Amino acid sequence: MNLATPQSVRKLQRALYAKAKANSAYRFYTLYDKIYRKDVLKEAWSRCRANDGSSGVDGQSFVGIESKGVEAWLEQLAQELRTKTYRPQAVRRGPHSQSGWEDKAAWNSDHQRSGGTDGSRHRVRGDL
Numbered sequence: 001m002n003l004a005t006p007q008s009v010r011k012l013q014r015a016l017y018a019k020a021k022a023n024s025a026y027r028f029y030t031l032y033d034k035i036y037r038k039d040v041l042k043e044a045w046s047r048c049r050a051n052d053g054s055s056g057v058d059g060q061s062f063v064g065i066e067s068k069g070v071e072a073w074l075e076q077l078a079q080e081l082r083t084k085t086y087r088p089q090a091v092r093r094g095p096h097s098q099s100g101w102e103d104k105a106a107w108n109s110d111h112q113r114s115g116g117t118d119g120s121r122h123r124v125r126g127d128l
Contacts, residue, residue, distance in 0.1 A: 003050055008039045036081035041074045058089050 005013070012034060019026060034040060048062075055061040065073050080086035 003046065006039055006043055009043045012037075012040070032081075036078040038074070038078065041078055045070060045074060056089075057091065 016028070016031075020028075052062070055064070077086070
């Protein structure tokens, strides 16, 4: 899978980077409208899909979403973000095994770390 960043998203990244470097005191108060841009959401989807993770707490898998149509799913997410009606689901908490972890001090007694699993929509939105 090709994870080259699309030109439109790259242009946005460069503009934000240049503004931040030019004025370190500048505060980006209006970034929310960039989150639900179609190109940004599609790029976030591609990055999450490349991780090939399991279904989230919402029970939606990448394969399931793809069978129903990614474009429609992303459009619904964009609409919820645009109208500010998007609400992430609770994170499923529980232990996760870590094989090959070198830092034993970070482990609990069961050689597992605690963590959480987000919903699919939250992962895509969060990968922006």
